[in-house]
Amino acid sequence: MDTSGIVLEAVRKVYPDGTVAVDSLDLEARAGEVLALVGPSGCGKSTTLRMINRLVEPSSGRILVGGTDVMGQDPVELRRGIGYVIQHVGLFPHRTVAQNVATVPGLLRWDKARTADRVAELLDLVGLPADTYGPRYPHELSGGERQRVGVARALAARPPVMLMDEPFGAVDPQGRRRLQREFQALQRELGLTVVMVTHDMREAVLLADRIAVLSRGGVLEQLGTPEEVTGSPANEFVADFLADFGEAPAA
Ligand code: ADP
Numbered sequence: 001m002d003t004s005g006i007v008l009e010a011v012r013k014v015y016p017d018g019t020v021a022v023d024s025l026d027l028e029a030r031a032g033e034v035l036a037l038v039g040p041s042g043c044g045k046s047t048t049l050r051m052i053n054r055l056v057e058p059s060s061g062r063i064l065v066g067g068t069d070v071m072g073q074d075p076v077e078l079r080r081g082i083g084y085v086i087q088h089v090g091l092f093p094h095r096t097v098a099q100n101v102a103t104v105p106g107l108l109r110w111d112k113a114r115t116a117d118r119v120a121e122l123l124d125l126v127g128l129p130a131d132t133y134g135p136r137y138p139h140e141l142s143g144g145e146r147q148r149v150g151v152a153r154a155l156a157a158r159p160p161v162m163l164m165d166e167p168f169g170a171v172d173p174q175g176r177r178r179l180q181r182e183f184q185a186l187q188r189e190l191g192l193t194v195v196m197v198t199h200d201m202r203e204a205v206l207l208a209d210r211i212a213v214l215s216r217g218g219v220l221e222q223l224g225t226p227e228e229v230t231g232s233p234a235n236e237f238v239a240d241f242l243a244d245f246g247e248a249p250a251a
Pocket of ligand 1: 015016017019020021039040041042043044045046047048
């Protein structure tokens with residue numbers, strides 16, 4: 001059964017100042033796929049992503065996660081079931097790595113033993129052995145390690161869906177490549193449905209099953225596999241966007 005796909009139907013967001021960030025977007029992330037949202041700065045990528053977990057309230061249209069309309073759910077509950085990873089990962093600085101990863105289990109009132117097991121499992125999963133890293137504080141980690149902790153924290157309650165906004169943007173280039181590959185392995189292993197915002201076409205080609213190219217106002221210019229988008233751009237906008245990436249990445 002398809003329980004974790006995401007469907008956007010005629011979704012629109014007008015901010016209070018009148019900015020039409022997303023005009024009328026229809027889009028689907030199928031269960032188990034990585035969908036990358038790419039496009040120039042200000043085209044509505046983050047707004048689109050943040051409407052899925054209701055950090056931004058849609059002005060109209062419908063968003064279904066696992067077949068359920070997000071507007072019918074309590075936003076806090078909704079967010080506990082959807083992993084969210086952002087560029088500057090926002091770890092709690094005065095909590096240890098283990099405590100950071102245990103945030104959602106704590107909110108869900110898991111008992112201590114179950115939480116500790118899950119934290120150890122997750123830290124191992126992202127390559128940070130719990131014995132070494134669990135007791136550390138965020139300032140004692142490298143940027144890449146912090147990002148891994150962010151991913152572990154987002155995975156804590158086994159969400160079937162992850163939203164990621166420039167998740168590897170703050171990591172140095174060598175570290176980023178490794179982290180991307182590790183994330184990909186993890187995503188496949190867990191069968192996660194992922195919507196990822198990136199301004200980096202290379203990252204989209206590397207990680208996404210399908211790429212949605214957006215232009216200003218959240219207009220969907222093309223939706224396709226990396227091969228389709230890079231091999232046959234649907235129009236001039238997409239071709240120009242790809243051209244900005246120089247030796248556009250081979251899919
Ligand atoms: P992207 O992620 O593609 O860079 P955003 O979704 O952040 O784009 O922004 C889309 C548009 O909405 C931009 O014009 C941006 O300035 C505007 N915008 C974003 N957040 C707000 C806000 N809180 N209030 C008003 N306008 C906003």
